[in-house]
Amino acid sequence: MSIHILYSNTFYLHRPLAGVYHPENPSRIDIIINTIKKIYLPQKMIIDNRINYDVGYLHYILKIHDKSYIEFVNSLCTAGDTYIDSDTYVSRNTCRTAEMAIITSIKSIEIALSQHEVLVFAVVRPPGHHVGRYGRAMDAPTQGFCIYNNVAATALYAIDKGYTPIIIMDIDVHHGNGTQEIFWYEPKVIHIDIHQYGIYPGTGSIDSIGGGEARGTKINLPLPPYSSDDDYLYIIKEIFIPIIELIKPRAIAISAGFDAYKGDGLSEMEVTHKFYSLYGALLRALSKRIGVGITAVLEGGYSIGLKEGIQSFILGFLSDFNKYEETLKNISPSKKTIEIVTKVKNILKPFILIN
Numbered sequence: 001m002s003i004h005i006l007y008s009n010t011f012y013l014h015r016p017l018a019g020v021y022h023p024e025n026p027s028r029i030d031i032i033i034n035t036i037k038k039i040y041l042p043q044k045m046i047i048d049n050r051i052n053y054d055v056g057y058l059h060y061i062l063k064i065h066d067k068s069y070i071e072f073v074n075s076l077c078t079a080g081d082t083y084i085d086s087d088t089y090v091s092r093n094t095c096r097t098a099e100m101a102i103i104t105s106i107k108s109i110e111i112a113l114s115q116h117e118v119l120v121f122a123v124v125r126p127p128g129h130h131v132g133r134y135g136r137a138m139d140a141p142t143q144g145f146c147i148y149n150n151v152a153a154t155a156l157y158a159i160d161k162g163y164t165p166i167i168i169m170d171i172d173v174h175h176g177n178g179t180q181e182i183f184w185y186e187p188k189v190i191h192i193d194i195h196q197y198g199i200y201p202g203t204g205s206i207d208s209i210g211g212g213e214a215r216g217t218k219i220n221l222p223l224p225p226y227s228s229d230d231d232y233l234y235i236i237k238e239i240f241i242p243i244i245e246l247i248k249p250r251a252i253a254i255s256a257g258f259d260a261y262k263g264d265g266l267s268e269m270e271v272t273h274k275f276y277s278l279y280g281a282l283l284r285a286l287s288k289r290i291g292v293g294i295t296a297v298l299e300g301g302y303s304i305g306l307k308e309g310i311q312s313f314i315l316g317f318l319s320d321f322n323k324y325e326e327t328l329k330n331i332s333p334s335k336k337t338i339e340i341v342t343k344v345k346n347i348l349k350p351f352i353l354i355n
């Protein structure tokens with residue numbers, strides 16, 4: 001068992017315009033790394049911030065995004081100190097930083113695919129799950145702080161190496177509309193997304209299930225505000241675990257946002273250490289049982305979620321707590337969550353057989 005934390009000092013170079021506060025800023029990396037250093041266990045954890053700028057991986061950006069979008073982003077970086085939209089800034093070093101985020105994400109899944117019972121956490125920025133093939137995805141109003149889709153790069157790498165099917169589980173409080181759009185017609189990528197409905201980006205309804213041969217492989221769980229640990233855990237129990245047991249994925253990538261943490265700032269969810277630690281423990285158990293490494297790619301999380309959420313998640317993975325089934329028996333989800341899960345199961349019935 002081991003945990004690898006991958007990051008780069010390059011991630012400090014993507015910066016908001018001088019004097020303008022933005023929640024997605026370089027201090028997020030410091031908060032995370034300081035939190036991880038406090039729980040660092042030398043025999044079990046590796047913190048690697050010496051990731052090479054390996055141009056051999058950059059062609060993945062062209063696999064994820066259209067050339068016209070990449071050229072547009074590059075032109076904004078050359079201009080510097082500007083905005084791609086009202087949410088998403090671009091500084092002179094944004095392109096280099098976003099490229100490094102793609103490289104680091106791919107290196108993370110490379111390690112995860114080569115080992116069992118391992119968590120490889122790519123602490124990258126800018127985040128990626130809102131950006132689709134051409135930038136804004138599924139008619140979202142903006143790109144939501146995202147430049148290139150990092151978790152999509154991990155999935156494409158796994159597909160290239162023959163590790164399919166792959167499950168992407170997105171626990172960021174916002175819907176991963178970019179990731180969903182990119183893999184809308186790709187049946188090898190099962191995308192499960194828990195998010196708060198009624199907030200940005202406004203996508204991710206339960207009847208969005210993918211297109212063509214991929215129908216039924218995109219699974220959306222839009223929860224109401226103030227949903228709790230037990231609502232999240234109910235989804236893990238009723239949807240996530242059964243799908244993993246059924247399809248036996250060859251790779252699992254987590255779009256690891258921590259902004260559903262109670263009080264993190266950009267949502268009204270009330271998720272706490274109970275969910276994140278149990279989720280970490282569960283991922284370790286699943287990783288052991290089906291023999292796949294876990295890749296986590298940082299998405300959102302802006303204050304307490306980056307401290308408490310990440311700490312709980314990593315301690316959960318380290319804990320080797322195997323009594324999660326007992327814990328999952330004693331949860332009290334809301335009526336609304338039970339109703340949503342029932343509806344999702346009914347929609348999925350013709351495609352994926354889960355009881």
Ligand SMILES: [Zn+2]
Nearest residue numbers: 172173174300
């Ligand atoms: Zn988010």
